[in-house]
Amino acid sequence: MKVNVVTLGCAKNLVDSEKLLRQLKENGHTLLHDSEEKADAVIVNTCGFILDAKTESVDTVLSWVEAKKRGDIDMLIVMGCLSERYSASLKHEIPEVDGFFGVNHHQDVLNVLGGRYYAGLLAERVLTTPSHYAYLKVSEGCNRQCAFCAIPAIRGKQKSVPIAELVEEATFLAGSGVKELLLIAQDLTSYGTDLYDKKALPELIEKLTAVSGIEWIRLHYTYPHGFPVDEIISLMKSHPKICRYLDIPVQHVNDGILKSMRRGHGRKEIEDIIHTFRREIPSIVVRTTVITGFPGEGKDEYAELKAFIEDIKFDRMGVFTYSHEENTPAARLLKDNIPEKTKQHRMEELMSVQEKISLEKNTGKIGKIFNVLIDSREGDYFIGRTEGDSPEVDNEVLIRAEDGNLSAGQFCNVIIEEAGEFDLFGRLVD
Numbered sequence: 001m002k003v004n005v006v007t008l009g010c011a012k013n014l015v016d017s018e019k020l021l022r023q024l025k026e027n028g029h030t031l032l033h034d035s036e037e038k039a040d041a042v043i044v045n046t047c048g049f050i051l052d053a054k055t056e057s058v059d060t061v062l063s064w065v066e067a068k069k070r071g072d073i074d075m076l077i078v079m080g081c082l083s084e085r086y087s088a089s090l091k092h093e094i095p096e097v098d099g100f101f102g103v104n105h106h107q108d109v110l111n112v113l114g115g116r117y118y119a120g121l122l123a124e125r126v127l128t129t130p131s132h133y134a135y136l137k138v139s140e141g142c143n144r145q146c147a148f149c150a151i152p153a154i155r156g157k158q159k160s161v162p163i164a165e166l167v168e169e170a171t172f173l174a175g176s177g178v179k180e181l182l183l184i185a186q187d188l189t190s191y192g193t194d195l196y197d198k199k200a201l202p203e204l205i206e207k208l209t210a211v212s213g214i215e216w217i218r219l220h221y222t223y224p225h226g227f228p229v230d231e232i233i234s235l236m237k238s239h240p241k242i243c244r245y246l247d248i249p250v251q252h253v254n255d256g257i258l259k260s261m262r263r264g265h266g267r268k269e270i271e272d273i274i275h276t277f278r279r280e281i282p283s284i285v286v287r288t289t290v291i292t293g294f295p296g297e298g299k300d301e302y303a304e305l306k307a308f309i310e311d312i313k314f315d316r317m318g319v320f321t322y323s324h325e326e327n328t329p330a331a332r333l334l335k336d337n338i339p340e341k342t343k344q345h346r347m348e349e350l351m352s353v354q355e356k357i358s359l360e361k362n363t364g365k366i367g368k369i370f371n372v373l374i375d376s377r378e379g380d381y382f383i384g385r386t387e388g389d390s391p392e393v394d395n396e397v398l399i400r401a402e403d404g405n406l407s408a409g410q411f412c413n414v415i416i417e418e419a420g421e422f423d424l425f426g427r428l429v430d
Helices: 011-026 051-070 081-093 106-112 151-155 163-175 201-209 229-238 255-261 267-280 299-312 329-333 340-363
Strands: 002-007 030-033 041-046 075-080 133-137 180-184 216-219 242-247 285-292 316-321 369-378 381-385 396-400 411-419 423-429
Touching: 002 011, 011 030, 011 041, 011 106, 011 133, 011 180, 041 051, 041 081, 051 075, 051 081, 075 081, 075 106, 081 151, 133 163, 163 201, 180 201, 201 216, 201 229, 229 242, 229 267, 267 285, 267 299, 285 299, 285 340, 299 340, 316 340, 340 411, 369 396, 369 423, 396 411
Parallel strands: 002 030, 002 041, 041 075, 133 180, 180 216, 216 242, 242 285, 285 316, 396 423
Antiparallel strands: 369 381, 369 411, 381 396, 411 423
């Protein structure tokens, strides 16, 4: 069969799709990913985290229902977080779908397609990213109980992948041409606590640095509470493969809001982590996400968050408006008392603050030379990233194509000549 896997949501979902694609390949199917081509079967891997993601997932499924009615596809399967969360109602509301499956049900999906599941392929994937970088999902699920988050109810308790298996997967990826590993999890900080009775992230990173062919290792989704600051700083100092990059989602800084969010930490812990990293590794790039509009975020709490962002000057930042999700502690115990218009205004204001910070930081890079990893060519420019930039979410470096013959996956030295809020423009240097 010709099978099209459509992936929605986060990079963790993308890894799930890539592992399913490898199983489909072993079963002899012709593979498509995020394609509009006609296919025998379409598998939509959905996101069900917040309202916007759920709406996108439902709209996507309905568009493929229409394709099935037109005869463009024969079979439609829906899997992932939305199915895990709402399978009963989805079956009732969208009967045209041939099967609804939750997360981690690859074997059931393959059974519907008349295939079998190969347990020996757990370390292998069909990459849908450019071939020189890949996401490495080190654990599934989360033991935290953040009041706003539905992930524990969807994905369950944390289940870490053993270090040996991750090293095997990283070795496979490196053999496929991958040079950059992006470590992801719902909670990277707690990696290994369920397997080894300790936080094993430092040990895992050290093992991954020994994998031949991997040049960059990047850390995403490091929860602030209990983060092993000293160990990670020591590793970054001693291993050049570990990117001087830290993705640490703070969500808020007002102590009252953080307590209501059940984050397990206060403002001081966030400040201490960031200041320590910046003191010990001055070149560190810090990315974060914040939530505005959480119940109880009055003018004073919002003003504190805004002032903190202006003061701390994160290198990268994403802003979400609070989504009141059923079956979360916040939905059960708190009233969604911030108007949507206010949430949207605050989000836009915070992003405006961050744009100014980003422009200021980028302007400071003019005249400096950076090691850049080339991702692609678009028109008259090669597009690349510094070690301070993760794909899809961070800055890009644009290099005139006439400056040289570059290729995706190639490292090169670039001097920055111009800067915008989110783009750097440079030329090659020897």
